[in-house]
Amino acid sequence: MTRRLVALVLVAAALLAVPLVITNEFYLNLASQILIYGLLAVSLNLLVGYGGMVSLGHASFIGLTSYTAVLLLNAGFDQLTTALVAVAFSTLCGALFGVLALRASGIGFLMITLALGQIVWGIAYRANNLTGGDNGIRFAARPQPFGVDISSAPHFYYFTLIVFAVALFFIWRLVRSPFGAALQGARDQPRRMRMLGHNVWLIQWLAFVLSAFWGSVAGLLYVYYNLFISPHAISLQQSAETLLMAILGGASTLTGPIVGAIIITLVKNVVSTYIDRWNSLLGAIFVIVIMFMPFGIVPGLRQLWVRWRRRAKTERAV
């Protein structure tokens, strides 16, 4: 336990030191992006990893939050109201999506979420008067929480880091709570859970709503970061990328999706400066990960670590 605490402190110190080490604005912004996509992937992973429900529509929560925020701010509301209502509305949509999607399980669930994601995308794409269509729409300015200006890259990084840390703490508590245990039980043994008197549907629906909520928070960060939202940000490809982050890093762990977000965001940004075949590469990573690393990187490394430790121990014993 103490070792874990030390590791946690080290990671926190490293994250806090990032703007001191990386002074280049481009790379610092990349770090902020990683935190945003990390949160998005972790929130999706509540469903995918802990709930066993594979959703292909998670990017819609970026869109629902961002577009609502843009419209409210343009209508003259203040930043705090805008942020609260945008997240609340998006989460509410998530609650409705959850009711629809949980009519089915497995592939049916996946297809309903895909269809719902496409509806959101289609509305964003077609409703020109409201959303600016394909051209997207601008978000006027970043807020000033408690009077602090977060327009510069380091300040925005710290703002994102705080939100990210709070979110991660809550999600960590959640998956360790009795509810988290029930969710994993509903994933592995829905029948037995029902026999034990748990309302499996309610557990899964609550997980969907919570996942939508944190996805919406990530969506708010997204629109603060980019100050812009267009249908490209909420396409099927974005949903698939987020899912890939979760699976690549390891859907059965809390930290896996963050590792996935780091890798995908870095590869995407670094690779696309050299070649413009990002989509092929994304597809190839998808295929390779699923065929050869179905449990992801973090569990894979953990397994290697355990094996290595065991071997070291036996050698010492000899």
Add this chain to the structure above:
Amino acid sequence: MQFWIIQTLNSVAFGGLLFLLSSGFSLAFGLMRIPNLAHGGFFMLGAYLGATIVSVGGNFWVAVLGAGLGVGLIGILFERLILRRLAGNVQGQVLVTLGVSFIIADLCLMIWTGDPWTLPAPSELRPPIRLGGFAFPTFRLVVLGIALVVAAALYVLMDRTRLGAMIRAGVDDMEMARGVGIPVSLLFTVVFSLGALLAGLGGTLGAPMLNAYPGLDADMLPLALIVVILGGAGSLLGAFVGSFAVGFLYNFGIALFPDLAYFILFLPMVLVLVFRPQGLFGRVAS
């Protein structure tokens, strides 16, 4: 009046095209239990291949066949080399088809560039048929005719042949089908590549109406999904009815309420999923 007649005809012709796209998709979905998310990519690949064959001097009908066979071959390879290795892992299979769809889309963009490729209808089919004061586009009628012939052929295949009986058995109860000695995994390859072949044919036949352009795959895949969800996976009749229903919804949706066209399309799909998850004619819960 002319508007309604032309739109109706367009809807029916588009429905025919959708049947070519989604019948094989539906059979593979019913049998293998996976929606092939690369199916839109297969259709687009067919459109590009056909346009290329015509642009190097090939006959239109040669192009249709060539595109069908080419994409069918890709279907065989995909099923044998990738999907087969993930047998039993349905979720992994679906995600792999998604990954492959990205690769197909990106390679098409690389090979055929971002500009649309137009493929003119064969010259003998270009003059419209005049009937009772209305002009009907001949090519669309021919596409509809081809779709109907394919539908009839598939019906005979599924309902009157031994192969069809084996496929139906696999759709209904795979374990039992395996148990009585039906080579179900061989059927997977047959049905999957048949679906790819039909998508390839459909791509070239659709190119004179839709053109071949980046994003065609993403436009067509949701339509195929909707058809199959409406009609029910693995049901030929379902794919037939669903194709024409979606053809009408799509065409009239775009013509009358362009802003809401997407909504009009997906709403029935969501409703069917919610109230009748196995589809209108489905045997298998999706």
